[in-house]
Amino acid sequence: MVFRRRTTEERAESSPLAQRKRKLMVILAVAVLVSTGGLIASTQVKSPAQLAAETDEPEPSLLTAEVEHKVLASTLVVSGSFSGGRQLKFTPAAVAATDNAPGASALVLTAVHTKSGAQVTAGKVLVEVSERPVFALPGQFPAYRDLAPGLTGKDVAQLQSALDDLGYDSGDPDGHFGVSTTNAVKRFYRDLGYPVPVAGEDDAAEPIVPMSEVVFLPALPARVAAFSLRVGDTVDDPLITFSTGGPTLDARLDPADQALVKVGMKATVDSETTGFTGAGTVESIGAKTDAEDGETAYIPLRIAPAKPWPRDLESQQVRVTITTASTDEPVLAVPEAAISSSADGHTTVTVVEPDGVQRPVEVTPGLSAGGMVEVMPVGADLKPGSAVVTGEEQPPAEAETEPTDEAEPSEEPDEPEEPESSEEADEPDPSESAGG
Numbered sequence: 001m002v003f004r005r006r007t008t009e010e011r012a013e014s015s016p017l018a019q020r021k022r023k024l025m026v027i028l029a030v031a032v033l034v035s036t037g038g039l040i041a042s043t044q045v046k047s048p049a050q051l052a053a054e055t056d057e058p059e060p061s062l063l064t065a066e067v068e069h070k071v072l073a074s075t076l077v078v079s080g081s082f083s084g085g086r087q088l089k090f091t092p093a094a095v096a097a098t099d100n101a102p103g104a105s106a107l108v109l110t111a112v113h114t115k116s117g118a119q120v121t122a123g124k125v126l127v128e129v130s131e132r133p134v135f136a137l138p139g140q141f142p143a144y145r146d147l148a149p150g151l152t153g154k155d156v157a158q159l160q161s162a163l164d165d166l167g168y169d170s171g172d173p174d175g176h177f178g179v180s181t182t183n184a185v186k187r188f189y190r191d192l193g194y195p196v197p198v199a200g201e202d203d204a205a206e207p208i209v210p211m212s213e214v215v216f217l218p219a220l221p222a223r224v225a226a227f228s229l230r231v232g233d234t235v236d237d238p239l240i241t242f243s244t245g246g247p248t249l250d251a252r253l254d255p256a257d258q259a260l261v262k263v264g265m266k267a268t269v270d271s272e273t274t275g276f277t278g279a280g281t282v283e284s285i286g287a288k289t290d291a292e293d294g295e296t297a298y299i300p301l302r303i304a305p306a307k308p309w310p311r312d313l314e315s316q317q318v319r320v321t322i323t324t325a326s327t328d329e330p331v332l333a334v335p336e337a338a339i340s341s342s343a344d345g346h347t348t349v350t351v352v353e354p355d356g357v358q359r360p361v362e363v364t365p366g367l368s369a370g371g372m373v374e375v376m377p378v379g380a381d382l383k384p385g386s387a388v389v390t391g392e393e394q395p396p397a398e399a400e401t402e403p404t405d406e407a408e409p410s411e412e413p414d415e416p417e418e419p420e421s422s423e424e425a426d427e428p429d430p431s432e433s434a435g436g
Helices: 008-013 016-044 048-055 154-165 179-192 255-260
Strands: 061-066 068-070 073-083 086-090 109-112 125-129 132-138 214-217 222-226 240-244 248-253 266-270 277-285 299-305 317-326 331-335 347-352 358-369 372-377 387-393
Touching (some): 154 179
Antiparallel strands (some): 068 331, 277 299, 347 358
16 A cells, blocks of 8 residues: 655644644634623612612693783684775767867877876876867766866766866856856866867857766776777767775684674785785775585675875785784783693692792782783782793603614534544555555
């Protein structure tokens, strides 16, 4: 047999010294694992005092608020919408004659001095119809006849008043179209630059104010709400639509809140579209409407302005805040949560002094608004800025942590196999064959 000789490295690894080194490394590894497990276990062990401190419930925090000195107001918010003022339409029915020209047989627009949206003032020519002027004057009702000398009536009186305002003093008794009124009419037409219209034949013709030329409007200045004709157009019905009196504001009140609102209550108006904020009062309260076509029944309110509503608010949707109750002057007020009522009917608030001492103070509650209550102290001192108790806040409970399992030592490594003795004979080499 042929034996292979072991290498030097193989003989060194199987020597007694190497075996002792490997055993020492195994012992050190086991010692490290045991000490680490003990350290981990020691962190999980707690004393009875620690356990008692952790299981005690933490004390709640005291919630407080300051006593305020302010005007309290209870409000109700409703929706509102603006509409244009009173709409009046005007169309001339004929063209008046003058001293030097008969009345025209057709109504044709021959000049335009206004436009849609323009302001209308007294005594200014707006348009010409067949070369005759159309102008506006202040008056409570429209013209219903041509006004001529010798006539009497309320329509004559409003003509005289309008001419007086423009500086054409008639001097006649109110409601009587006399000589002075006739002269005032002549001067007025002359200053406009138009021939005086007349009625009658030849020498008997007298100056008149034809209803085809004057528009009496209940409030001036007014506004041209609609006008779209051009010079040369035949006059249609209506020629001009006027809007007078400015926008009006109507609001819708829920019938359930009807008892809260009274005529004369103050209101605040806010427009998110234009940014407008204005003041007004409840002017009127209408009757409850019927629920029709899917609409909810409501009670109509008319809101009168403290100052005239701006023209650009027409057709706008707005928010209306009505003050339904208010204190006349600043009062002591606390949050509703600060009020306590006892079984004997007494109402108190609890004042917290700077040193933390709590002191009950009996009060008489008043108006409640916006989460605040008016309070009047009874035989005790209560000042603005004092802290009053409104409640307690429980701290959040701490989540219980489960103890971690002790670290388990890892399994010991398998004992290394005993190396073969260096004295063992060399193994035969199978590649070699036996000799003779």
